[in-house]
Amino acid sequence: MKIVKLKKENLFPFLESLSKEADLWAPVQKYENKHSFQLIKDFSQIDLKYTRTILPPKKLFLPPTFNMFLATEQGYEEDFSHVTKKILFGIHPCDIHGLLILDRFFQHVFDDPYYSKARQNTLILGHSCWPDENCMCKSTNTHIIEEGYDLFFSELETAYLVWIGSSEGDDCIRIKPGIFDEDITDEDIQIYIKWHNERDKAFQVDINFIAMPDLMELKYENPLWEKLGDACLACGSCSNVCPTCNCYNVLDKPLLNKYASEIGRCWDACTLESYSEVAGGENFREKRAQRLKLWYTHKLQAYISKYGKPACVGCGRCASTCPVDINVQTVAKALEGKDMDTFWNRLSKEVTK
Amino acid sequence: MKKDKLKIGIYELTGCAGCALLILDCENELVDIFQAADIQSFLMAKSDNIDGELDIALVEGSVSTEKDIEELMDIRKRAEIVVAIGLCSMVGGIQGRFCDEKEWKENFKKVYGDIEMTHTKPVQSKPIDAYIKVDYYLPGCPIGKEQFLNFFTRMLRGNPPERYPQPVCVECKYNENDCLLKKGILCLGPLTSGGCGAICINHNLPCVGCWGPVEGGNWISEYYLLKEKGFDDELIKNKMANFSGTKIAEVSEQLRK
Ligand code: SF4
Ligand code: SF4
Ligand code: SF4
Ligand code: SF4
Numbered sequence: 199m200k201i202v203k204l205k206k207e208n209l210f211p212f213l214e215s216l217s218k219e220a221d222l223w224a225p226v227q228k229y230e231n232k233h234s235f236q237l238i239k240d241f242s243q244i245d246l247k248y249t250r251t252i253l254p255p256k257k258l259f260l261p262p263t264f265n266m267f268l269a270t271e272q273g274y275e276e277d278f279s280h281v282t283k284k285i286l287f288g289i290h291p292c293d294i295h296g297l298l299i300l301d302r303f304f305q306h307v308f309d310d311p312y313y314s315k316a317r318q319n320t321l322i323l324g325h326s327c328w329p330d331e332n333c334m335c336k337s338t339n340t341h342i343i344e345e346g347y348d349l350f351f352s353e354l355e356t357a358y359l360v361w362i363g364s365s366e367g368d369d370c371i372r373i374k375p376g377i378f379d380e381d382i383t384d385e386d387i388q389i390y391i392k393w394h395n396e397r398d399k400a401f402q403v404d405i406n407f408i409a410m411p412d413l414m415e416l417k418y419e420n421p422l423w424e425k426l427g428d429a430c431l432a433c434g435s436c437s438n439v440c441p442t443c444n445c446y447n448v449l450d451k452p453l454l455n456k457y458a459s460e461i462g463r464c465w466d467a468c469t470l471e472s473y474s475e476v477a478g479g480e481n482f483r484e485k486r487a488q489r490l491k492l493w494y495t496h497k498l499q500a501y502i503s504k505y506g507k508p509a510c511v512g513c514g515r516c517a518s519t520c521p522v523d524i525n526v527q528t529v530a531k532a533l534e535g536k537d538m539d540t541f542w543n544r545l546s547k548e549v550t551k
Numbered sequence: 552m553k554k555d556k557l558k559i560g561i562y563e564l565t566g567c568a569g570c571a572l573l574i575l576d577c578e579n580e581l582v583d584i585f586q587a588a589d590i591q592s593f594l595m596a597k598s599d600n601i602d603g604e605l606d607i608a609l610v611e612g613s614v615s616t617e618k619d620i621e622e623l624m625d626i627r628k629r630a631e632i633v634v635a636i637g638l639c640s641m642v643g644g645i646q647g648r649f650c651d652e653k654e655w656k657e658n659f660k661k662v663y664g665d666i667e668m669t670h671t672k673p674v675q676s677k678p679i680d681a682y683i684k685v686d687y688y689l690p691g692c693p694i695g696k697e698q699f700l701n702f703f704t705r706m707l708r709g710n711p712p713e714r715y716p717q718p719v720c721v722e723c724k725y726n727e728n729d730c731l732l733k734k735g736i737l738c739l740g741p742l743t744s745g746g747c748g749a750i751c752i753n754h755n756l757p758c759v760g761c762w763g764p765v766e767g768g769n770w771i772s773e774y775y776l777l778k779e780k781g782f783d784d785e786l787i788k789n790k791m792a793n794f795s796g797t798k799i800a801e802v803s804e805q806l807r808k
């Protein structure tokens with residue numbers, strides 16, 4: 199792996215020359231302190247001081263809703279209009295890990311062309327970050343990144359150290375070779391190590407994820423789940439914002455003026471009541487508590503048991519989204535037996551009083 | 552006219568006529584709609600209406616007069632399939648908000664006094680399924696174009712319509728909005744049927760619930776959540792009741808305790 203240096207003032211000129219070849223997507227501030235990956239037309243919109251975007255980068259590869267194909271009497275006409283050449287700049291390590299997990303779901307056994315084609319057409323330019331109170335990536339061991347990027351920018355005081363992670367990344371550097379410096383000084387390395395150590399100390403959350411599969415098993419019938427179910431609003435937001443949630447629904451949209459149907463696809467969420475409903479109206483997980491168990495089995499148990507790491511990359515989106523305090527952090531702590539001041543605990547006191 | 556075209560009637564009971572207007576407002580598709588089906592009756596769109604046997608009747612509006620009851624009974628007798636379209640028809644509408652009979656009588660007196668109704672007698676506003684069997688429901692206030700066209704085309708092809716059991720929050724997140732409820736604003740998105748595209752939240756306004764209650768909404772939790780966020784008990788209950796018609800009678804009971 200090669201590492202080069204880029205002066206800060208050269209970042210935007212570099213991105214500008216790259217974005218002649220493809221659409222540049224980067225974090226912009228959408229609401230006060232809330233960010234979103236957006237198509238960049240004006241470089242001054244880019245805000246690299248963000249912590250997390252509301253929706254994860256999966257929206258670039260599989261949009262919340264899109265059409266997969268048009269079914270006619272003659273056959274299928276595939277629709278790949280969501281696939282365009284893109285550069286995703288500013289993505290943090292947790293989200294790159296999230297994409298690697300999605301790769302497993304959508305590429306390893308069966309290939310999902312709608313995901314793969316979009317993935318192949320997108321350059322991943324990562325960026326370093328600083329944790330806030332909801333970041334859990336140190337616990338999930340996704341705070342650093344070794345693969346899954348074309349370039350990765352670590353921000354120092356006046357320059358970036360740029361890791362080149364692929365031959366496509368190397369090609370990018372060659373577009374403007376003059377601005378990259380191969381000579382990295384001892385001082386640069388010292389600054390980088392110091393930054394790294396300080397960042398490690400800045401994490402405020404510590405969860406023992408490796409213990410979670412056992413705790414899930416032991417507490418599967420625990421009354422905790424009923425309490426969570428009583429509080430959950432079944433809004434589906436936790437799945438929609440989670441970078442590793444991959445469930446979707448397929449919609450048949452018949453056209454009025456010709457004998458054909460658009461076959462659409464949209465994000466689905468196992469916390470929604472309709473998720474486990476099957477033909478005839480049977481529902482396998484009618485109760486919210488059952489549905490939350492599925493969600494947390496996915497994040498805290500099944501994936502760890504199979505791949506040795508959680509299907510949670512610690513991005514903290516569930517924590518910054520759920521209106522009733524149900525998130526990986528609070529649920530993991532509750533499984534550890536810690537008593538917390540959460541809405542579900544307060545609610546159970548209200549309702550029984 | 553080809554014989555195999557479905558015979559469809561579009562009827563309006565007590566409502567604002569918005570749902571019927573929405574159908575008329577499908578301007579680009581209107582010709583296709585009238586070509587694909589045999590629209591037998593549609594008072595807002597044409598004058599040569601026939602009240603005969605129907606394959607499908609779309610009914611807008613709630614039942615709030617004795618005349619509505621008679622008309623509805625007659626529609627049910629003539630139609631193979633009856634579809635409740637829009638909030639009024641599904642839950643009784645805003646006019647069905649006072650589920651308590653005593654309260655309704657008092658309010659009626661306050662508004663109309665002792666006036667003598669000659670052409671028909673008023674009854675407490677109810678959804679159409681309080682009187683007849685309803686085969687399908689299409690939510691909205693008014694119903695949405697996309698959902699209506701999808702529904703209509705599926706029916707023409709002999710397929711049952713899609714159900715829409717998801718709350719507004721789903722589309723709200725699709726649009727990457729910042730959650731208002733999380734910020735302490737009274738948003739009824741989690742309790743409300745989706746389909747509007749979360750249009751209010753897209754414009755930074757909270758959902759007031761106009762598409763009606765979603766199946767499986769967790770009213771009790773949201774009620775206590777809003778109370779905890781400092782909202783007044785009466786305000787929360789009023790907001791929750793506004794577009795829920797008679798369908799939250801049960802919830803009201805639980806909250807009254
Ligand atoms: S099952 Fe639930 S937790 Fe797992 S990916 Fe699907 S929505 Fe997410
Ligand atoms: S479970 Fe929560 S913290 Fe973990 S990846 Fe999903 S949204 Fe992020
Ligand atoms: S856990 Fe929270 S975000 Fe997820 S469905 Fe329930 S209320 Fe919504
Ligand atoms: S703003 Fe309202 S509709 Fe949107 S996610 Fe929050 S509660 Fe749901």
Ligand code: SF4
Nearest residue numbers: 747751758759761762
């Ligand atoms: S009030 Fe709610 S349901 Fe009605 S249009 Fe606005 S967001 Fe949609």
